[in-house]
Amino acid sequence: MDGFYHVDQAMDTSPKDPYVISLIYSVVALFLLIPPQEVRSAGLTLERIFQNQLGSESLDFVGYHMRRTTLTRLVALLVPFGYFAILSLYRPDLLKVTFVYTGLLVSLAVAVLAIAFSLYYWRTKWASHPLARTLAKHGDNWRFVAGNINTEFRRIDKFTTGPTSGRVIVTESWLIKVGIFTVHVSKLSETVLALQNSALISNAQADVLQSVQRLSIKVTSANTAVGDFMIHVPGLEYRDFRSRLPFVHVVNVRGVTVQQTVGEQFVAAFIEQADRNNIYRLDPNTELDSCLGCMVARPDAKLVKLCAADEDGDCRNCRCRPQWCLSCMARWFASRQDQHRPETWLSSSAPCPNCRSRFCMLDVCRVVEDTAR
Ligand SMILES: [Zn+2]
Ligand SMILES: [Zn+2]
Ligand SMILES: [Zn+2]
Known part of the structure; x- marks a missing residue:
């Protein structure tokens, strides 16, 4: 050329x-x-x-x-x-x-x-527009379907989420995706949703808590004339989104985990950090009661001051034996923080639930039974 x-x-x-x-x-x-x-x-x-x-x-x-x-x-x-x-x-x-x-x-x-x-x-008064043809798949007269969608969209109880380039709207009987060039419509009574995957979208601050989970969901209709399409819903809004679809079946064959609240996102980040810290080897003969938080799990969190030398900083060494599981320790830690500023949690500290020695996330170790001993 x-x-x-x-x-x-x-x-x-x-x-x-x-x-x-x-x-x-x-x-x-x-x-x-x-x-x-x-x-x-x-x-x-x-x-x-x-x-x-x-x-x-x-x-x-x-x-x-x-x-x-x-x-x-x-x-x-x-x-x-x-x-x-x-x-x-x-x-x-x-x-x-x-x-x-x-x-x-x-x-x-x-x-x-x-x-x-x-x-x-x-x-042609829009009768030949692709959206009219999409709506015609949901009823004999596309104008009747359009009138129904317009009426439901005017109600204030509709659910809206997603970026402007792929807005997701749920009305009383419709699931709508508004894209830049296209609009997809599925009747709720005919809709099946499939969780496809989740991705963490980072915000400007490179912080685990600042990353937002985005779920990709495939929308399939029992009406075969209606093609499948993908929607994206933020993990934090999934619970709300799901509550608008009480009769819609959601398939999750890939086992996608939805981090629904800031608290749950924090628990995941807390455990991730604990796994990056040292592991704490425990004599397998040590008798441990179940976790004091949930009364179910085996305690697998041990506080060991690792963030600084013994006498430096605000953290103190805790001598308590493992009594809490990591998730409960994470929830305890979160409950001691400023609830309006979750972005500060990761860099903050909390008292040990038992001896009150302060600890930070660098001081949380996963307990592993030392079978080699
Ligand atoms: Zn627990
Ligand atoms: Zn302690
Ligand atoms: Zn510390």
């Missing part, structure tokens, strides 16, 4: 450099289609710019998203043409390059088709 510099041999760093134009253009196009939070807050989204044309989501949910997805698809399909048009406007000499010339023609054809389709949707 001919390169940009086929025509101009010398490196050109002026604003007319095709690589500079390409870079600026792709950044602007990407920000317009998938705006990051900063751009969103500044109101530079397609939804904001065209709010008068799109109408109100709360009054006419289905109509709004038909207009919105038509707009986002149209813009996405106009992007290549815009690129080649600007490139040949600034650098007419590049039209001699086959790549630019062919690109301009092909992208022009795509743009014309995209506009024609958008007009066709509008002229």
Whole structure:
């Protein structure tokens, strides 16, 4: 393929450099289609710019998203043409390059088709829009289904979660996923959910507690005309999400564990830290009662001052024998912290439940029976 510099041999760093134009253009196009939070807050989204044309989501949910997805698809399909048009406007000499010339023609054809389709949707009063065809799978008349969804969406008790690029909405009888270019709909009475996997998404602070669990859930409908789709729900909101679907069956063949509360996330982080600390070898003949917290588990947490030398710092050496299991010790530790600032828990300390010596997370060891002894 001919390169940009086929025509101009010398490196050109002026604003007319095709690589500079390409870079600026792709950044602007990407920000317009998938705006990051900063751009969103500044109101530079397609939804904001065209709010008068799109109408109100709360009054006419289905109509709004038909207009919105038509707009986002149209813009996405106009992007290549815009690129080649600007490139040949600034650098007419590049039209001699086959790549630019062919690109301009092909992208022009795509743009014309995209506009024609958008007009066709509008002229047929949206009956030919993909969302109308999606809704038609749920009833004889898609407008009736749309009216039902609109009514339920207006109620304040609906559940909404997820990022703006993949919003999940649960109304009384519908599960809806609103994407940038598409909208998926499944009737709750026909829906089966399958937990696929969980991922920890880190926030700006690289802290275990600051990472948020994100669950990927596959939505399948008993109505075979409706295709499967994936939704993403934050682990912390899963319990709430699940409570909105009392009659929906959730399959978890992969054994995905849901960390539902900040407390449970902390317990996981606490045990993870304990496993990174030294292990505490215990004579297998030592008699241990069950954990004083849950009265069930075998005590497997031992406090040993490891964070600093014996006389340094606030932590003290605890001489108590193991009486608590790690999960209960974690819950005890969490209960002694500022409940409104979970981000401080990991670096904080707590008193031993028995002797009150202070300990931090570096001082918690897992108890292992020393069979070699
Ligand atoms: Zn316990
Ligand atoms: Zn103690
Ligand atoms: Zn310590």
